[in-house]
Amino acid sequence: xxxxxxxxxxxxxxxxxxxxxxxxxxxxxxxxxxxxxxxxxxxxxxxxxxxxxxxxxxxxxxxxxxxxxxxxxxxxxxxxxxxxxxxxxxxxxxxxxxxxxxxxxxxxxxxxxxxxxxxxxxxxxxxxxxxxxxxxxxxxxxxxxxxxxxxxxxxxxxxxxxxxxxxxxxxxxxxxxxxxxxxxxxxxxxxxxxxxxxxxxxxxxxxxxxxxxxxxxxxxxxxxxxxxxxxxxxxxxxxxxxxxxxxxxxxxxxxxxxxxxxxxxxxxxxxxxxxxxxxxxxxxxxxxxxxxxxxxxxxxxxxxxxxxxxxxxxxxxxxxxxxxxxxxxxxxxxxxxxxxxxxxxxxxxxxxxxxxxxxxxxxxxxxxxxxxxxxxxxxxxxxxxxxxxxxxxxxxxxxxxxxxxxxxxxxxxxxxxxxxxxxxxxxxxxxxxxxxxxxxxxxxxxxxxxxxxxxxxxxxxxxxxxxxxxxxxxxxxxxxxxxxxxxxxxxxxxxxxxxxxxxxxxxxxxxxxxxxxxxxxxxxxxxxxxxxxxxxxxxxxxxxxxxxxxxxxxxxxxxxxxxxxxxxxxxxxxxxxxxxxxxxxxxxxxxxxxxxxxxxxxxxxxxxxxxxxxxxxxxxxxxxx
Amino acid sequence: xxxxxxxxxxxxxxxxxxxxxxxxxxxxxxxxxxxxxxxxxxxxxxxxxxxxxxxxxxxxxxxxxxxxxxxxxxxxxxxxxxxxxxxxxxxxxxxxxxxxxxxxxxxxxxxxxxxxxxxxxxxxxxxxxxxxxxxxxxxxxxxxxxxxxxxxxxxxxxxxxxxxxxxxxxxxxxxxxxxxxx
Numbered sequence: 001x002x003x004x005x006x007x008x009x010x011x012x013x014x015x016x017x018x019x020x021x022x023x024x025x026x027x028x029x030x031x032x033x034x035x036x037x038x039x040x041x042x043x044x045x046x047x048x049x050x051x052x053x054x055x056x057x058x059x060x061x062x063x064x065x066x067x068x069x070x071x072x073x074x075x076x077x078x079x080x081x082x083x084x085x086x087x088x089x090x091x092x093x094x095x096x097x098x099x100x101x102x103x104x105x106x107x108x109x110x111x112x113x114x115x116x117x118x119x120x121x122x123x124x125x126x127x128x129x130x131x132x133x134x135x136x137x138x139x140x141x142x143x144x145x146x147x148x149x150x151x152x153x154x155x156x157x158x159x160x161x162x163x164x165x166x167x168x169x170x171x172x173x174x175x176x177x178x179x180x181x182x183x184x185x186x187x188x189x190x191x192x193x194x195x196x197x198x199x200x201x202x203x204x205x206x207x208x209x210x211x212x213x214x215x216x217x218x219x220x221x222x223x224x225x226x227x228x229x230x231x232x233x234x235x236x237x238x239x240x241x242x243x244x245x246x247x248x249x250x251x252x253x254x255x256x257x258x259x260x261x262x263x264x265x266x267x268x269x270x271x272x273x274x275x276x277x278x279x280x281x282x283x284x285x286x287x288x289x290x291x292x293x294x295x296x297x298x299x300x301x302x303x304x305x306x307x308x309x310x311x312x313x314x315x316x317x318x319x320x321x322x323x324x325x326x327x328x329x330x331x332x333x334x335x336x337x338x339x340x341x342x343x344x345x346x347x348x349x350x351x352x353x354x355x356x357x358x359x360x361x362x363x364x365x366x367x368x369x370x371x372x373x374x375x376x377x378x379x380x381x382x383x384x385x386x387x388x389x390x391x392x393x394x395x396x397x398x399x400x401x402x403x404x405x406x407x408x409x410x411x412x413x414x415x416x417x418x419x420x421x422x423x424x425x426x427x428x429x430x431x432x433x434x435x436x437x438x439x440x441x442x443x444x445x446x447x448x449x450x451x452x453x454x455x456x457x458x459x460x461x462x463x464x465x466x467x468x469x470x471x472x473x474x475x476x477x478x479x480x481x482x483x484x485x486x487x488x489x490x491x492x493x494x495x496x497x498x499x500x501x502x503x504x505x506x507x508x509x510x511x512x513x514x515x516x517x518x519x520x521x522x523x524x525x526x527x528x529x530x531x532x533x534x535x536x537x538x539x540x541x542x543x544x545x546x547x548x549x550x551x552x553x554x555x556x557x558x559x560x561x562x563x564x565x566x567x568x569x570x571x572x573x574x575x576x577x578x579x580x581x582x583x584x585x586x587x588x589x590x591x592x593x594x595x596x597x598x599x600x601x602x603x604x605x606x607x608x609x610x611x612x613x614x615x616x617x618x619x620x621x622x623x624x625x
Numbered sequence: 626x627x628x629x630x631x632x633x634x635x636x637x638x639x640x641x642x643x644x645x646x647x648x649x650x651x652x653x654x655x656x657x658x659x660x661x662x663x664x665x666x667x668x669x670x671x672x673x674x675x676x677x678x679x680x681x682x683x684x685x686x687x688x689x690x691x692x693x694x695x696x697x698x699x700x701x702x703x704x705x706x707x708x709x710x711x712x713x714x715x716x717x718x719x720x721x722x723x724x725x726x727x728x729x730x731x732x733x734x735x736x737x738x739x740x741x742x743x744x745x746x747x748x749x750x751x752x753x754x755x756x757x758x759x760x761x762x763x764x765x766x767x768x769x770x771x772x773x774x775x776x777x778x779x780x781x782x783x784x785x786x787x788x789x790x791x792x793x794x795x796x797x798x799x800x801x802x803x804x805x806x807x
Contacts, residue, residue, distance in 0.1 A: 006788050013737050014756035016730070022651040022660065030661050031643040034668050038636055531793075543793060569793070 001412070001425060023229050025199040079208040083217045083242060087193065089249040094129040096273060100266040119144075125274055136280055139388060147277045154292075158282045159391060165277060169292040192232075199229050201236065214243040214252055238262075311482040311513070313490060319479035324491065325454040328522060332447045336559060340364045340593035341446040342401055344394040348582040358389070362405060363446040368418025369600040370443040373410040394586040398593060409433045409607050414443045417600045424603060425613070434613040435603050446589060450561055451522060452514045454491060480513075488515045488525055508532070521560045524549050544570045561589050631678040635671060638687055645758075646691050652757055653695035653738060655731075663698065667691050685768040689746070692753050696742040740790035741783070748783035755780050 001009070077085070100123050119137035126133050134147040143160035148170065158165045197203065204219040221228075221236040228236045238257035245252050254265045278284050346358035357378040364371045377387040390396040390404045411433065413424040421440040426433045454477065480490035491514040508531070515526040526549065532542035551564040567583040604610050638646075646667065651660035670690055671677045680686045741749055750769065754760045755776070762773040769776065 003788070006792070007784055009733075010737055010784055010787050010791070011756060013730075013734050014752065015759070017652050017734050017738075018757040018759050020652060022648055026651075026661075027644050027647050030647050030664050031639060033661075034639055034643065034665065035636075037665075037668075038632065038639070545793070 005425070023199055025229075029198065078206070079217060080203070080206040082208065082215070083206050083219075083244070084193065086215075086217075086242070086244040086249045086251055090251045093250060093269060095127065095270055097126045097128060098268045098272075099124040099126070102264045102266070125280075127274075132274070134274055134277070134280055142391070143281075144388075145277055145280050145282055147274075147280070156277045158277060158286065163283075164287045164289050165282060166289045167292060196232055199232070200226060201228055201232065202226050204240075211243060213246075215246050217242045217244065311490070311515075312484065313480040313482055313492070313513075316479045316481045316489075319489065321454075321477060321479055321491075324479070324489070328451045328454060331451050331522060332445070332453065335365060335445055335447045336555070336561070336589055337557075337591060338366050338594075339446075339589055339591045340398060340595060341587065341589045342396070342398065343446070343449070343588075344396070344586045346394060346584050348584065358394075360387075360390075360401065360405065362401075362410075363444075364595050364599065365445065366594060366600070369416060369597075370445070371413065371415045371595075371600055372444040373405070373413040373415070373424075375405060375408055375410050394584070395588060398590065402595075406606070409603070409610060413603070414438075415600055415603060416440055416443055417597075420602070422603055424610075433610060435607075435610045436613045437602075446561075446587070449587075450524060451516075452491065452512070452524075452527075454493065454514075482515065485515070485525075487517065487519065489518050489522075490515050520552065523552050523560050524562060524565075546570070555589065555591055557591065561587065563587055631672060631674075634677065634683050635668060638671070638683060639668070642684055642687065646687065649688075649753070649758060650691055650695055653692070653753070654698060655735065659698070663691075663694050667694055670694070682768065688754070688768065689750060692750055693746070696749060699739055699742040736791055737787055740787040743790060744783055744786050748779050748786065751776050751779040752783040752787070756784075 119139050122135065122137045124133070124135050131150040132148065134145065136143070136145050138144065143158075145156075145158040147156045148154070149156070150170070153170050155168045155170050156165055157168070193204075202222045204221045206217055206219055208215055208217050210216070219240040219242070221239065223236075234257045240257075241253075241255040242251055243253035244250065248269075250267075250269055252267055254267070256263050256265075272279065274280060341363040343361040343363070344358065345360075357376070360375045360377055362371065362373045362375075375387050377389055387404060387408050391400040410424055411426050413422075415422050415424075419440065421438045421443075422435055423438045424433050424435050475493070475495045477491070477493045480492045482488055482490060492512070493514075494509060494511045496509045511528075511530040513526075513528040514524065516522040517525055524547070527547040529545045530542060545567065547565055547567045549562045549565040551562065552560055553563045554560050563586065565585050567585070569582075598606060604612075647660065647664050650663045650667070654660055654663060667687070667690060671687055674686075674690075677683055677686050677690075741752055744752070747769070751765060754765045754768070755762065760768075762776050766773045766776045771779075
């Protein structure tokens, strides 16, 4: 995405946010509450009034109370009252609640946007007493089971294709949140009815009948012109049906309407008691992967301080920087021949594996055809229609990954068949992928994420169409050595930008250290990027991003590449500073692996409804040979 | 005397700006309950503030306090993804919006707002008042005691800084390698 596009995206996000409106009833209530508090007299006057009023109202209140009791004791509960009792009883239930949603397409629903990744056979289990939650579902024929155990601060995830149970740690606060959420769930009919009333909606008309041993309540909402909040509009139009067990007063079934589809939810209580994930049908001999150690990997990294280890460097003027820059450019240009590469990355916020999210980049080079496709992914993604982590994450095989990637539109991509090229970008505050035909030009390659592109200190010539980088004013490039790692070569670059802002000189600086191993084809060992202001008052705002390459491998043809590295962001201590970003990468390069021709074709062949944006007007460069 | 004056100002502020202030808090924070809580906190702070009681421009003081409140909350909270989408301020809905798009949009908005919380007060105010609250430059300038040109400049600087922070947090490996040489 260009800089201009990024600016537009931020502005559009802000404008979209500005166009949202809270419910007017909600606003009125908030304002009214403040007004009530402002109108309250001072405490001393308030006490006198209370005492004076007590005597006056007590007699009347007592009489009224007696009258109400007499009337209520002899009047049968209305359907609405019985439904409210059932809603309250369900909300108060403590124990296992088992929920089976069944979503059916409505006859008037538009053509389904259901993707191959939509979960099916969903069953949820919630323990409203201790916060344990388990979800079972299927995606692409694979069975998945997720279970959270707040008491042990654990999340367990099982996938049938992976045939393993992964155990991640969840933070204490997250665990508490799960307990609270479970206690507030499920079937928040009571809350929903209360919210509807608060929002000014007309109370629903409730009728009841017997239905095969259950009491069936029909809720219909009068269309009397009163405003209806958007989130309740479908329910208000279609109504709602609730089936209640007359003995226990617990809700057993509910029919509602959402996103143009009927949703039927069956609920049961108590048995089966779920002690662990294996009680949900996960084979007991399944391999258990304890990923809680991953959290410890990052727990030691204190990212609120500047980088703990600064290499002790000394310049090495004997290094021919032109030759090094040329050598690195050559490695990038040579690449890895015909290959397919898969880069998986996962974020580890706060050092925990909860709310896992990541991405996958698929690279391919086949003759003149190339592609670079970037996808967002999360293990719980299929529940929300997103891409999940494929089996054997984070090093899935192509057989694991491709079936999941194929039906999904990348967030951004560059594709060429050698003669034509297309780009996919996601635009707007609600990013929507759009495709455009672009001039055949450079396609990002896996080699570019391995070796840095350096400016040539002295050479300014290049071939036609080649993008070259020159040293400019305020930029430096030097070779350095680390006294602790003498086998490595360090490339140290800085760029400084100075501009005047409101009469004040502002200087921004970018600094890079690339530590490479010349004995292994200049493999990256560590990269450090530091940026921030140069002014004295900005010294505590400098951010450092480090990439530490932990594993490398050698391909059959002798070429090296890194296979695993981690990325840390470190900021100086500031009030309210957040821990830095933590991310891990895993790279697989598969020489001579091939993708089907359709991967390199116009993306609209696989995604006919992909909208098109205006043709690119970028620089005309010749295709790579 | 200050107590009565403050009370009068609060009442006037509530009448004239209450709805807009609440809506702004609801936009800057991801939950209805939170917006209500911060709204009450806002008026509590204003009620206790001697500066508010004597300010030449109490509206400006109130807006600044409201924005700062929301940003304080953002900086201090645990940045988990929003747990309950149904608590989010109602957004203009479209039948074309998929759950993925809604999720990405909400995350994007959250990231922009988180990045915003790290900017200077002036940049933050200009960004919120101009781009989110859609106030004209001239009005913002009057509120902040600056020229419209200065406000434009602060808005541009705010957007640039937000972009840099977003890029620092969400770079693809290719972006990381490209660094400052593109």
